[in-house]
Amino acid sequence: MPLVPKPLGVAAAVLCFSLCSSLLLLGAEAKVRHYDWEISYQHKSPDCFEKLAVTVNGEAPGPTIYATQGDTVVVTVHNKLETENTAIHWHGIRQIGTPWADGVAGVTQCPIQPGETFTYKFVVDRAGTYLYHAHYGMQRVAGLNGMIVVTVPEGVWEPFRYDDEHTVLLEDWWHKSVYDQATGLSAKPFVFVGEPQSLLINGRGTFDCSKLANSTGLCNNSHPDCTLPTQFTFVPGKTYLLRIGSLTSLSSLSFEIEGHLMTVVEADGHYVRPFVVRNLFIYSGETYSVLVKADQDPRRNYWATSHIVGRNASSTPSAKAIVSYAGNDPRKTPPTVPTTGPAWDNTVIRVEQSRAIVAHPGYAVPAPARADRTLLLLNTQNYINGHTKWTINGVSLHFPATPYLVSMKHDLTDAYDQHPPLDTYDHRGHDISAPAQTNGTIGSPVYRLAFDSVVDVVLQNSNMLNDKSETHPWHLHGHDFWVLGHGEGKFDPAADAWRLLNIKDPIMKNTVPLHPDGWTAIRFHANNPGVWLFHCHVEAHVFMGMGVVFEEGVERVGRLPSSIMGCGHSKGLH
Numbered sequence: 001m002p003l004v005p006k007p008l009g010v011a012a013a014v015l016c017f018s019l020c021s022s023l024l025l026l027g028a029e030a031k032v033r034h035y036d037w038e039i040s041y042q043h044k045s046p047d048c049f050e051k052l053a054v055t056v057n058g059e060a061p062g063p064t065i066y067a068t069q070g071d072t073v074v075v076t077v078h079n080k081l082e083t084e085n086t087a088i089h090w091h092g093i094r095q096i097g098t099p100w101a102d103g104v105a106g107v108t109q110c111p112i113q114p115g116e117t118f119t120y121k122f123v124v125d126r127a128g129t130y131l132y133h134a135h136y137g138m139q140r141v142a143g144l145n146g147m148i149v150v151t152v153p154e155g156v157w158e159p160f161r162y163d164d165e166h167t168v169l170l171e172d173w174w175h176k177s178v179y180d181q182a183t184g185l186s187a188k189p190f191v192f193v194g195e196p197q198s199l200l201i202n203g204r205g206t207f208d209c210s211k212l213a214n215s216t217g218l219c220n221n222s223h224p225d226c227t228l229p230t231q232f233t234f235v236p237g238k239t240y241l242l243r244i245g246s247l248t249s250l251s252s253l254s255f256e257i258e259g260h261l262m263t264v265v266e267a268d269g270h271y272v273r274p275f276v277v278r279n280l281f282i283y284s285g286e287t288y289s290v291l292v293k294a295d296q297d298p299r300r301n302y303w304a305t306s307h308i309v310g311r312n313a314s315s316t317p318s319a320k321a322i323v324s325y326a327g328n329d330p331r332k333t334p335p336t337v338p339t340t341g342p343a344w345d346n347t348v349i350r351v352e353q354s355r356a357i358v359a360h361p362g363y364a365v366p367a368p369a370r371a372d373r374t375l376l377l378l379n380t381q382n383y384i385n386g387h388t389k390w391t392i393n394g395v396s397l398h399f400p401a402t403p404y405l406v407s408m409k410h411d412l413t414d415a416y417d418q419h420p421p422l423d424t425y426d427h428r429g430h431d432i433s434a435p436a437q438t439n440g441t442i443g444s445p446v447y448r449l450a451f452d453s454v455v456d457v458v459l460q461n462s463n464m465l466n467d468k469s470e471t472h473p474w475h476l477h478g479h480d481f482w483v484l485g486h487g488e489g490k491f492d493p494a495a496d497a498w499r500l501l502n503i504k505d506p507i508m509k510n511t512v513p514l515h516p517d518g519w520t521a522i523r524f525h526a527n528n529p530g531v532w533l534f535h536c537h538v539e540a541h542v543f544m545g546m547g548v549v550f551e552e553g554v555e556r557v558g559r560l561p562s563s564i565m566g567c568g569h570s571k572g573l574h
């Protein structure tokens with residue numbers, strides 16, 4: 001049933017998109033969507049190599065959650081991992097009024113122990129494409145992830161048309177267990193996870209078993225999990241919306257469909273000024289919707305591929321899915337050699353694409369003219385007591401045993417670091433091309449933001465210990481931010497860099513890349529009471545400390561559910 005007569009609906013949608021979302025939904029028939037999930041380890045061979053994967057009801061990736069804007073999603077999680085904790089984050093959902101449902105072990109809740117059941121309940125207040133994944137240690141890379149599709153309510157229209165849609169979840173995949181990876185990262189000397197063995201599209205990839213010197217029998221190129229690539233059916237002449245999300249652990253990707261152009265129309269739940277690409281660069285934690293017209297020769301099939309960019313990963317095969325035109329045998333291999341994608345080290349074209357992403361004219365939310373506070377966050381790689389760590393302004397983030405939300409709400413002041421972290425690094429004195437080996441510290445600090453203030457963050461890249469600079473996709477929990485700009489080299493707050501930033505029609509996102517040797521500036525409104533993680537979405541990097549924590553208006557947060565407590569200093573609280 002339409003909520004409001006159509007013309008009004010469109011106007012309300014425009015208004016609502018920028019301002020409130022909830023206004024429109026007053027009186028709407030919001031539904032409650034219940035999901036019951038068993039989280040367990042299963043043997044899986046997504047790329048023909050058998051390994052243990054963390055699954056949702058036996059599947060990795062897990063099921064796509066479908067809901068309509070304004071609905072309440074209730075997910076009951078049963079931890080059947082037997083010997084491992086878990087927690088699940090709903091990536092891109094702002095959790096307005098439910099900061100305890102954000103699913104970050106150490107920040108918003110205690111981990112869910114084996115045998116325990118935990119219920120997440122939150123409102124999906126804005127249409128768009130979102131993600132979910134484990135947020136406990138490095139568990140995400142073991143397979144616990146999936147997508148969330150939130151559609152516009154009846155009577156409300158998106159600023160584009162399509163006939164049908166497909167979801168496309170991109171991942172990278174290792175044969176080493178998640179324990180092996182994490183142990184290497186914390187070892188002295190440090191052992192990096194290395195490049196992935198394969199890339200997956202909707203959980204399927206291919207690893208050539210003959211590449212293994214002594215196949216242990218764990219690799220089987222005729223395993224049913226991996227023999228058929230993912231297929232997307234196109235009916236000739238129709239237009240498809242592809243909802244593409246990346247939950248890679250490490251890799252930046254380029255996605256393309258042979259012979260077809262893609263029109264980018266949505267990013268992280270916001271409509272963008274449409275632009276056409278042959279290949280889409282997508283970073284971990286980002287989602288994009290693209291329109292693709294089935295306008296090619298319908299007598300054959302086409303490759304849809306993802307390739308690694310930003311790192312030299314020539315040994316990792318590209319992921320290949322098949323776009324099959326209706327009427328063809330969907331399994332029929334396209335007659336062409338799959339493309340290899342753009343040069344991995346062409347940073348310029350990636351920065352250009354990032355800059356092309358601005359708000360759709362009818363939906364732009366201008367950024368506030370200025371900020372109340374500016375944080376200059378410099379990332380450096382440091383040796384700390386023989387460990388290789390990432391630090392932000394000299395501090396490597398370590399999650400405390402007591403979730404910040406609980407300790408801050410209940411004034412458990414010895415549960416986290418009381419020293420405020422630095423708002424700015426020595427930007428004049430720091431040479432971003434010199435590998436910083438200064439001794440940083442490991443800690444659990446928090447940036448306390450004045451409630452309702454406007455905050456700017458300038459992320460500044462610098463070289464790693466190996467003298468290279470790489471891409472870091474930064475994700476903010478609990479908010480969308482305005483992407484003000486991407487720049488090269490060192491951001492100088494004294495110079496006129498500020499003038500060059502886009503406050504007129506910036507796109508709003510929850511994840512944005514910080515490109516090699518550059519900086520990225522964002523602005524957000526600290527108006528969502530809670531404690532929120534802001535971190536690099538590369539799983540190994542956040543594990544090594546690449547993140548910060550923001551608190552705003554914690555005193556306004558309602559009574560915390562006792563289900564998030566029980567660990568660290570929160571024992572006995574309720």
Ligand code: C2O
Nearest residue numbers: 089091285475533
């Ligand atoms: Cu998808 Cu804290 O991340």
Ligand code: CU
Nearest residue numbers: 472536538541
């Ligand atoms: Cu990173």
